[in-house]
Amino acid sequence: MVIVAQCLGLRAEELLAPHWSDIDFERLVIGISRAVVHGRIKTVKTEYSEDELPLDPDFATMLLARRTTNAGSQLVFPSPITGRPYHTSTIQQDYIRPAGEKLGLKGVGWHTFRSWLDATGAPLGVQRKLMGHSQISTTMNIYGSALMDSKREANSKVAQIAMRAS
Numbered sequence: 012m013v014i015v016a017q018c019l020g021l022r023a024e025e026l027l028a029p030h031w032s033d034i035d036f037e038r039l040v041i042g043i044s045r046a047v048v049h050g051r052i053k054t055v056k057t058e059y060s061e062d063e064l065p066l067d068p069d070f071a072t073m074l075l076a077r078r079t080t081n082a083g084s085q086l087v088f089p090s091p092i093t094g095r096p097y098h099t100s101t102i103q104q105d106y107i108r109p110a111g112e113k114l115g116l117k118g119v120g121w122h123t124f125r126s127w128l129d130a131t132g133a134p135l136g137v138q139r140k141l142m143g144h145s146q147i148s149t150t151m152n153i154y155g156s157a158l159m160d161s162k163r164e165a166n167s168k169v170a171q172i173a174m175r176a177s
Contacts, residue, residue, distance in 0.1 A: 012097075013110075014070075020124065020127075021043065022046065024099060028045035029041060030085045031086075041066055047096040049098075050096060103121055107119055
């Protein structure tokens with residue numbers, strides 16, 4: 012589930028809702044049209060959230076392998092106890108945060124994975140589309156603050172150009 016969150020940058024509510032029928036393994040896309048809110052499957056947050064997202068071929072192969080081990084459900088991530096969707100807060104509190112802390116990372120959560128897209132250097136317009144934001148300002152305000160390493164790398168490039176010119 013965490014790998015899917017990292018690879019797709021979906022909101023946690025969107026991550027828990029896909030059905031296998033939403034994934035087109037031939038075209039390498041996943042359709043996002045549902046979200047899980049308080050354990051119930053509903054439509055996505057905004058019309059901009061409803062979209063098709065590309066799938067990396069290796070990532071699609073990993074998903075396909077999961078499908079064979081999870082053949083009894085329409086949901087990609089059903090609870091093994093209830094067969095229904097998980098609750099996002101429980102997964103974050105019981106699994107994601109403790110795993111991050113074991114790695115020395117404090118405050119790891121669902122939004123952490125969405126913010127990694129910024130570190131790729133993807134244009135903000137692409138980030139906006141992949142995150143399903145209706146306004147570019149949302150992307151810029153929430154996720155546009157680059158990670159320190161990314162900022163340092165960009166700053167070093169500018170500094171090197173400036174120092175060569177003087």
